[in-house]
Amino acid sequence: MPRVRTKSPVHQSSTPAPDAEPTSLEANSLALTMIQALIPLGLRAVEEALQQEVLALAGPRYAHADGRPAIARWGAQAGSVFLADQKVPIRVPRVRNRATNTEVPLATYAQLQTPRGHDVGLFRRVLGGLSCRDYEAAAEAVPEAFGLAKSSVSRRFVRASAQALQTLHERRHDDAEWLVLLLDGKSFADDQVVIALGVTTTGEKRILGLVQTATENKRVCATFLRELVERGFQTPTGLLVVLDGAKGLSAAVRDVFGERVPIQRCQWHKRENVVTYLPKAQQALWRRKLQAAYAKPTYAEARRALRQLVKELEQGNASAARSLEEGLEETLTLHRLDVFAKLGISFKTTNLIESVMARVEAKVHRVTHWRTSDQKQRWCAATLLEIEKQFRKVKGHQHLALLQAALRGKLTAPLTAA
Template structure:
């Protein structure tokens, strides 16, 4: 019979009674105890000591007796050592046992099990990722006061191993199992480089990290190669795809090169508005910001386009360069309006905010790094952070209207492809 303890809340311990362990095979029973003990921090040290003492008793019998235990096994002094609990390395003193007739040490299976950091790479990886500097790890050891932590070099090596696995998993992830209806593309700065990230929105509204590419600028050649790589990994365009971008010309050309008439482009309305306002005197920006915002908030395509054309006439009296900026990609800022889904999906897909929010979460994990040494380091950190964030991403607002978006895309893009085919013939 073994008394079982369960932790509840923050450090609260509850005795949940007795559990019969005698019928469980010894190996399975030891694994169950190891798993249980590693969850019992900070009472784990006492539990480990009890397990080691019980093991010594089984091997050498009770103290000051010559009966019980393994024949010829005797206690042989104490030894200082260390064990791992979760990802904490802790000092411990344990009783040695020796087989006198054979003149050899008898190993303690429990002690050997706790010599191996069980899932420590994953635990350390998560702690380093959310802001725990490798150099501060010893000061941040949290399990019990006796913890003396790990060396910075050990933490770094284990984080490299864990993050390299994450990078490989993201780069090799198959995309054909996701029914992607919208693709959001934007970049995040890492020192002198840009990481262009692709975020997919599935037909049921889930957000999926599709991949990223490292580039100095969002140029057509690099972005086109990145998009082709997504297609090779299974990204499907045939059902119709909406691509949301901030207006970078290289990225726009890459979409046209790779996707052609299989995708519709929604230009970020926020970026367009701010680009236009940048040409105006500061005293006029607030007024035109309100007008542009009101125009884009019109629920239907004719009203929104008419309101923008009126603003265009006003801008001609102020700054022709602002008019040129508004004209560039004018229709692509109204794609959701033209498809008839702005009312339901405008909040989520009229801008690149879904990816901007993701970049903010990335910043919490990566902005603390003040020196990026290699490309591999940047990519490992980014992949690890993306996969750590992905499970907590929520479905987009208005996701129930995504099937309607798919139908509208098929109607528009199907007509465009038929027209292109007729002209070619």
């Protein structure tokens, strides 16, 4: 996607759009941010309109006997157009009058160089088309976001861009080999949204999908995971799943991927769950103790240190001891696979998803009024897709071959150790 820089609007109407969200200019700005995911499609509409004007002025390309010898195509040059008040770089075709040796200005290009006020209603129609899978309706609305009349853009563009939108939102995942699946449920606008993030065998990250659910229950999450599998989420060399410890997610994972699928339970969540049972004066100390135990490089050392902490907690707080003991083995899956030293930085917690959701919340937290569930899902999805473009490979990706080898075999230590 072309780099976008913000330019202060020159002429903005003080009258809000008649169907704008009742959430002030901040919400308008958020809508604009999310619609930037559609900039490549909008630029195709701009190119379509510019080429139509060039065709009207200079005739068909390479047609020299069409009665217009004085007007000719003259290459292209760098230029820019506006999406609302966002300036976007493009390549602009040139037309020249050979008789007068002067440039012929393109009226369409001049029209697109004027900043305009935000039209949140328009953006909502685009995103609404996406969420309703009415991709053609969404594609028809994209040119208007650039100030183009619907009649100036051909049906060919609408069909092509509608197909591109469908590909984006129903994309398959069988173009890569997947090695790690991270799942986490986060509160989003008073609802629960479960996000799936995949990591390939070469370390690339991708948002696989999301589902809105009241709780992280097994039935909804299992249906969601099966849909990912149907869209090509295949794991021929094995799969590691990273979770925060939610029982519904864990049950769904085992239901879809099998009882023996290795699950790495988030060590950060486990540590915080344990210390909540303790007085505040003791919490910092126990965070350090638990962190030191989990930092042991081998399974035997880490398990021995954690079992010792369970015994210490039993003396003063049985509830905290039970919390640590519950699911303890799953927090040591990377240790059992003997890859903790190399890959623990990326997969010992759910931080990869936590950081993504933090960026989503940073974009939408000022929105105070959500009208429908559909609106929440499309805003969240559009923001996630925009964030995905900035993903980098996971830390330690050069060691993923070690994880592949471990998953192809068996866990290096039994699930229950003496």
